[in-house]
Amino acid sequence: MASKKHEQIRTGNSVTALKQAFLDNLFYVQARYMDDASPGDLYQALAYTVRDRLLHHFNNSAKQFKYDAARTICYFSAEFLPGPHLANNMINLGILDNVRQMTAELGINLDTLLAEEPEPGLGNGGLGRLAACYMDSLATLQVPAIGYGIRYEHGIFKQEIRDGWQVETTDKWLHGGNPWEIRRPGIVFPIKFGGHTEQTRINGKFRVRWTPDEIVNGVAYDTPVSGYHNSNVNLLRLWHSEACESFDLQAFNKGDYYAAVHDKIYSENISKVLYPNDEPEAGKELRLRQQYFFASCSLQDMIRIFLVAPDGGLQGFPQKFVIQLNDTHPAISVVELMRLLIDVHHLSWDDAWEVTRNSFCYTNHTLLPEALETWPVHLFAKLLPRHLELIYEINARHLDEVRLQFHGDNRKIAALSIIDESGKYIRMAHIACIGSSRINGVSALHSQLVKQTVLHDLYDLWPQKFVNVTNGVTPRRFLVLSNRPLASLIKERLGHEEWVRDLNQLRALESAAEDGAFQERWRATQRSARVRLSNFVHENFALDLDPDSMFDVQVKRIHEYKRQHLNALHIITLYNRIKHNPHDDTPPRTFIFGGKAAPGYAMAKLMIKLITSIGDVVNRDPASRDRLRVLFFPNFNVKHAHSIYPAADLSEQISLAGMEASGTGNMKFSLNGALTIGTLDGANVEIRDEVGHDNFFLFGHTAEQVAAIRNEGYHPWEFVQRNAELAQAIDLIRTGYFSHGDTELFRPLVDQLMGVDPYMLCADFDSYINCQQQVSEAWRNPDHWARMSILNVARIGKFSSDRAIRDYCENIWHIKPVLVGADS
Numbered sequence: 001m002a003s004k005k006h007e008q009i010r011t012g013n014s015v016t017a018l019k020q021a022f023l024d025n026l027f028y029v030q031a032r033y034m035d036d037a038s039p040g041d042l043y044q045a046l047a048y049t050v051r052d053r054l055l056h057h058f059n060n061s062a063k064q065f066k067y068d069a070a071r072t073i074c075y076f077s078a079e080f081l082p083g084p085h086l087a088n089n090m091i092n093l094g095i096l097d098n099v100r101q102m103t104a105e106l107g108i109n110l111d112t113l114l115a116e117e118p119e120p121g122l123g124n125g126g127l128g129r130l131a132a133c134y135m136d137s138l139a140t141l142q143v144p145a146i147g148y149g150i151r152y153e154h155g156i157f158k159q160e161i162r163d164g165w166q167v168e169t170t171d172k173w174l175h176g177g178n179p180w181e182i183r184r185p186g187i188v189f190p191i192k193f194g195g196h197t198e199q200t201r202i203n204g205k206f207r208v209r210w211t212p213d214e215i216v217n218g219v220a221y222d223t224p225v226s227g228y229h230n231s232n233v234n235l236l237r238l239w240h241s242e243a244c245e246s247f248d249l250q251a252f253n254k255g256d257y258y259a260a261v262h263d264k265i266y267s268e269n270i271s272k273v274l275y276p277n278d279e280p281e282a283g284k285e286l287r288l289r290q291q292y293f294f295a296s297c298s299l300q301d302m303i304r305i306f307l308v309a310p311d312g313g314l315q316g317f318p319q320k321f322v323i324q325l326n327d328t329h330p331a332i333s334v335v336e337l338m339r340l341l342i343d344v345h346h347l348s349w350d351d352a353w354e355v356t357r358n359s360f361c362y363t364n365h366t367l368l369p370e371a372l373e374t375w376p377v378h379l380f381a382k383l384l385p386r387h388l389e390l391i392y393e394i395n396a397r398h399l400d401e402v403r404l405q406f407h408g409d410n411r412k413i414a415a416l417s418i419i420d421e422s423g424k425y426i427r428m429a430h431i432a433c434i435g436s437s438r439i440n441g442v443s444a445l446h447s448q449l450v451k452q453t454v455l456h457d458l459y460d461l462w463p464q465k466f467v468n469v470t471n472g473v474t475p476r477r478f479l480v481l482s483n484r485p486l487a488s489l490i491k492e493r494l495g496h497e498e499w500v501r502d503l504n505q506l507r508a509l510e511s512a513a514e515d516g517a518f519q520e521r522w523r524a525t526q527r528s529a530r531v532r533l534s535n536f537v538h539e540n541f542a543l544d545l546d547p548d549s550m551f552d553v554q555v556k557r558i559h560e561y562k563r564q565h566l567n568a569l570h571i572i573t574l575y576n577r578i579k580h581n582p583h584d585d586t587p588p589r590t591f592i593f594g595g596k597a598a599p600g601y602a603m604a605k606l607m608i609k610l611i612t613s614i615g616d617v618v619n620r621d622p623a624s625r626d627r628l629r630v631l632f633f634p635n636f637n638v639k640h641a642h643s644i645y646p647a648a649d650l651s652e653q654i655s656l657a658g659m660e661a662s663g664t665g666n667m668k669f670s671l672n673g674a675l676t677i678g679t680l681d682g683a684n685v686e687i688r689d690e691v692g693h694d695n696f697f698l699f700g701h702t703a704e705q706v707a708a709i710r711n712e713g714y715h716p717w718e719f720v721q722r723n724a725e726l727a728q729a730i731d732l733i734r735t736g737y738f739s740h741g742d743t744e745l746f747r748p749l750v751d752q753l754m755g756v757d758p759y760m761l762c763a764d765f766d767s768y769i770n771c772q773q774q775v776s777e778a779w780r781n782p783d784h785w786a787r788m789s790i791l792n793v794a795r796i797g798k799f800s801s802d803r804a805i806r807d808y809c810e811n812i813w814h815i816k817p818v819l820v821g822a823d824s
Contacts (some may be wrong), residue, residue, distance in 0.1 A: 011056045013095045018102045021049045032076050034106065040176060042108060043086070043116035046099070047179035050089050051224070058224040058233040061820045065144045069309065072144040073808075074302060074321050075135065078291060078329035079128030079274070080149050080236065082223075083477060083638030084117040084136070091481055092140075092226040107118045118173045119639045121155025122238075124275060124596075125557045126664055127365060129638070130442075131326055133801040136474040139227030139234045140501065141805055142817040148298035150290060151221045152274040158597050159635040163614035166597055166605050180223050181238075187220035189300040190244070191293050197386050198344045200284040208343055210386040216267040217242045218297035228476050229500060231820045239297040240271035243389035286333075288375055288383060295333040299340055314345055318358035322813045323764075325362045325436065328373040331428040334360055334435030335387045335394070343386070349393075350789035359814050362432040362439050363469075364450055365661050368561070372454060373428040377419070380426060391418055391426060398434050405461060415457040433458045433465070438812045442471045443662040443683040449703065467811055470683055471662040472804035474505055478668045485525045486672065490793075493518065504797035509790055519786040526673060526789070529646035536643055537631060543619070545629055550779050553674070554652035555594035555636050555644055558604040561659040564593060565607050565749065566761045567652055570772055571614055571630060572729040578624050585686045587779050590629040592646065594636030606749050608632060613738040645672045649785075650697075650775060653678030654768065656759045658703035660684075667799040675778075677771055679764070683799070691795045695788045697778075700764040700770035709763060716757035718764065730754070749764070 009020045026032050026045035037045070065072065090096040101112045122128060131147065138145035156757050157168035194213035201207065208803045222235040243266070269286065270293050296297040325331060334356060342354035366372065380388040395418040406412040414421050418430045431453065433439050439462075441447030447468035451459040459466055480487045480500055491497050493512055529548040537543055545551075554567050571591055577584045593611050597604030615630030631642065651669030653660075660682035670676060670687060670803050678684040679700035688696040701709065720727050730750060732738065739745040753761060778785055797803070809815050 011053050013053065013093070013098060015098050015102050015105070016097055018049060018095065021052060022046060022102065022106075025049050035560075039112055039116050043113045044177070044179055046113055047086055047117070049093070050086060050093070051098075051179060053093055053095070054089060054224045054226055054233055057226070057231045057820065058235075060231060061144075061203050061233045062235075064820045065506070065818060067081065068818055069320070070144040071319065071813075071815050072146060072321055073138065073813055073815055074298065074323045075131060075138075075147045075326060076144060076295065076298060076323055076330035076333060076402075077128065077131040077147065077149050077326035078294065079123030079326075080120075080135070080147060080238075081119055081123035081125075081128035081638055082132040082225075082236070084114070084119055084643075086117050087114050087481055088136075088477055089226050091098065091476060092228045094229055118176065119155075119637050120173050120178070121158075121171045121637060122149065122152050122274060124156055126662075127327060129501050130471055130664055130801075133474045133477075134473065134805060135225045135234065135236060136228075136476060137472070137801040137805040140230070140474075140476070141802060141809075142227060142230060142232045142819050143805065143809060143815055144236075144818050145225075145234045145442045147225070147234075147236040148272050148294065148301075149236070149238050150294045151240045153240075153268075153269055154273040156274050156596065156637075157599065161608070161612060161632060161634045164609045164616070166608050168599050177246070182222045184220040184222055187301065187304075188628050189218045189297050190215050191218055191241075191296050193292075193383050195385065197389060205346075207346075208386065208389070210339075210343065215244055216270060216293070217244055218293060220297075232818075237298075237301070239271065239294050241268050241293060243267035271287075283460075284376075285379060285383065285437065288379060291329050292332050292336065292384060292387075295330050299333060299337050303340060303345070304357055314341060314347060315351060315355060317355050321359060322815065323360050324808070324813070325360060325432055325613075327363060327365045328428040328432055331362070331373070331432040331435075332387065334431050335390050338390050338394070339386055342390075353397075356435055358437055360436040362436040364429065364439065364441055364446075364455065367446065367449055367454060367659060367661060374420065374425040375428065377424055377426060388783075391431070392723065393418060393429070394434065402461065412457060412460075416461060418782075429455065430458070433462075438467055439465045440467045440469045440812065441661065442469065443686060444468055444470060445658075445680070445685045445703065446661040446682060448821055449658060468673075469804055469807045469812070470686055470798070471664050471667070472799050472801035473664050473667045473671065474801045475500055475671060477638075478641075478645060479671050483529065483646035483672050484647065485528055486519065486793075489521060489525050501802065502797075503800035503802065506794050506797050508733075509794035513787045513790040513794065515785065519783055519790070522786050522790055523742075523782060526646075526649070529672075530649075533643050533647035537633075537687070541631070543629070543631055546588055546633070548651045549588035549590045549629065550645050550775075551590050551592060552650040552652065553592045553594075553644060553648040553669070554654070555592070555633070555641070556663075556665050558595045558597040558607055559601075560603055560607070561759050562655050564595070565610065565753075565763060566764065566768060567591070567593070567655055568607075568614055569726065569729045569765060570610055570734055570769060571618065571628065573620055573725050573769060574613075574628060575621075575624055576725065576728055576732070578627060579621075579634075582623060586627065587776050588627045590631070592631050592633055592644065592648075594640070596632035596636065603748065603752065606746065610733070610738065610746060610749060617738055641668070645669055645674075648672065648674040650674060651676045651678075653681070653684050655679060655681050656706060656764070657681045657701060658706050659759065667796065670792045670796045670799070673793050675785070675788055675792060677768075677775055687796075687799065690798050691792045695791050695795075697771050697775050699767040701760070701767075706760060709760070714757070714763070716761065716762035717754050719762035720754065723762075723766050725769065726762065 009017050010383050025048040029654050030041045030045050032041045039308050090099055100110050135147050155171040155173050158171050160167045192212035195211045197208050197210050200209055218239040221238050225234045225236050270289050290735050302321050337356045338352050341347040402413055402416045441450045534545040534547045537545055574586055612632050616632050618628045645668045651674040653666045657679045662683040677697040680702050732749045735745050736743045
């Protein structure tokens with residue numbers, strides 16, 4: 001048995017114990033002395049030191065959950081964007097200050113080690129970031145949870161900007177090893193693809209046997225997920241694909257060296273890269289393979305865990321597990337659970353459907369009809385022939401129910417079918433809705449619009465299934481970790497840190513909004529964040545920013561509906577005003593953009609080129625460069641977000657009303673004191689109601705007005721003709737002012753604006769420009785701006801992911817916390 005002293009070194013949190021553990025890990029894991037260790041070696045040693053303390057709680061948590069037979073939420077998501085682990089885990093464990101002292105005593109700069117950590121880019125944006133926030137909150141609220149997804153060897157691409165254009169490079173986040181994960185070679189499941197099915201009878205009972213063409217293995221990799229200042233540690237289990245046989249010796253002996261490793265290479269493609277381009281047929285096939293792969297691995301794992309318990313009849317599966325489908329990517333899970341229950345565990349259809357329907361819940365994340373996944377029937381027939389049979393059966397039984405409720409309404413029946421009218425496509429959102437007990441949107445407006453638009457017919461069938469859970473973000477990462485000066489100021493004012501676990505306690509800051517001395521300290525804290533970001537930009541991009549200017553920020557995925565080009569038109573308008581009137585009194589602004597365009601999305605890439613081209617002109621022109629600065633921040637990710645959100649003064653949330661499901665960047669900006677300029681879209685509606693209408697800059701048409709304009713016939717050129725500044729801005733782009741005289745470069749963008757303008761930039765331009773004038777007026781009064789900023793933070797408590805998880809627990813999952821003792 002290990003000695004008490006050894007246990008203290010291995011898991012103790014004192015400076016002395018941490019130092020000895022760090023030096024041990026440096027020597028025994030990294031095989032280095034202090035004097036020959038690289039920064040990477042030091043980072044690894046520290047990561048293993050922190051992981052040891054996590055695993056102590058992790059093992060205790062698993063033991064406690066098993067002993068209590070705790071009901072567990074299983075969060076199925078094709079994306080997780082956890083961000084760097086080291087600092088976040090130190091904060092949650094409460095050891096950051098001791099680690100900082102320990103490293104200082106050893107002559108090590110802790111920030112240098114933190115910079116060494118690669119970011120696991122296992123998601124494209126908001127969907128994966130939300131999943132990570134929810135995992136953080138589940139552990140903090142002591143709710144037993146497992147996050148299931150894919151361990152992509154290469155995450156979302158790294159974005160470089162070359163000559164103003166996005167260039168994608170490979171994200172090799174695993175190249176240096178990942179100290180946070182634990183490979184579980186004993187947790188491996190076979191995953192079938194292709195082949196054929198045949199009917200048979202076993203012991204007089206009808207059965208279907210699926211004989212595949214291909215089998216790959218899914219191997220579990222586990223990452224502990226810590227809760228804030230408690231002993232609960234949950235599990236993120238990601239699946240890696242491997243060949244059943246990684247080397248064909250017979251092929252090798254015949255001299256066919258490629259064939260010898262072909263199966264290994266082909267099988268591992270499934271978890272090789274995040275979300276391949278799904279335009280070509282091969283890309284579509286790989287994406288479906290990915291979705292089925294992680295769904296089947298996860299469900300087989302859950303059944304394995306369930307059947308370990310005595311009397312584990314699978315009819316009780318929903319009492320042990322509830323599965324949340326994060327969008328439609330894991331929707332095939334509904335069909336796969338039916339296959340496992342019927343074909344493998346031999347439940348009757350009715351019993352299997354009862355288990356399935358009571359196990360799943362589904363979160364919808366989109367109002368764009370084209371974003372609701374559909375798959376060609378022929379692709380299912382090729383890859384998942386058994387599942388296609390089950391889908392047809394589920395659909396037949398489902399439509400029998402529909403006919404009873406909508407007698408003779410053939411349009412309704414067709415709309416509610418899993419198979420579209422052409423008979424060529426499978427509607428995955430329909431599968432998710434039919435197989436789930438609850439369906440939720442992610443903001444009050446989104447949930448209402450879902451019922452009116454993309455899922456209208458399903459809502460008519462089952463109105464009782466539809467609920468709302470507005471998204472939230474974790475204050476641990478997006479304030480305590482990324483904005484320590486502001487978090488310290490709040491702690492000093494409130495006299496405690498309980499607000500980190502209960503963000504509603506920030507309401508006590510409201511009285512400080514009128515305190516002139518506190519306002520001054522608040523402004524100084526915000527300026528220090530702008531200085532930190534300015535220094536980073538100067539060192540990395542050779543661009544000087546003015547930390548005394550307003551930092552006007554829009555960072556999010558580049559997409560036409562998010563309307564980064566509306567922001568660009570505003571910059572051109574300000575530039576025109578300065579050129580026409582050198583005495584124009586527009587307050588200095590620094591415009592910061594960030595975000596990635598999908599590799600195949602030409603218009604989004606052209607929008608990036610436009611923004612960088614505007615920056616090239618505005619930043620160089622003596623008339624404007626001291627008053628306007630434009631930066632496109634490349635490779636926006638969680639790590640970079642740590643610097644950007646705290647430095648923002650103005651948050652651009654300017655999507656066309658009715659397009660954004662929720663947004664979470666809007667919440668992170670407000671949490672850090674930025675004021676919002678935005679439309680009544682997504683969670684903006686609720687943010688405005690919470691922080692106060694006077695503390696939110698509102699512009700633009702409402703979702704209802706947008707629909708009315710479309711119904712009447714929208715003609716963008718009419719709005720351009722009525723607004724001289726809009727016409728001038730578009731004309732500068734059209735005539736090549738920002739493209740060295742090349743009138744063709746931005747022609748597709750100009751033609752889109754003047755001819756179709758699907759996201760109504762022209763219709764909202766006048767309102768946006770007028771609202772931006774209000775922003776400038778407010779900025780001129782520092783005390784007034786500081787008051788608004790303080791009130792934004794004080795009233796943002798609703799948008800904690802802790803609140804969102806409580807809503808899920810109470811209204812959807814019906815799960816209670818399980819408290820894990822420090823020495824359980």
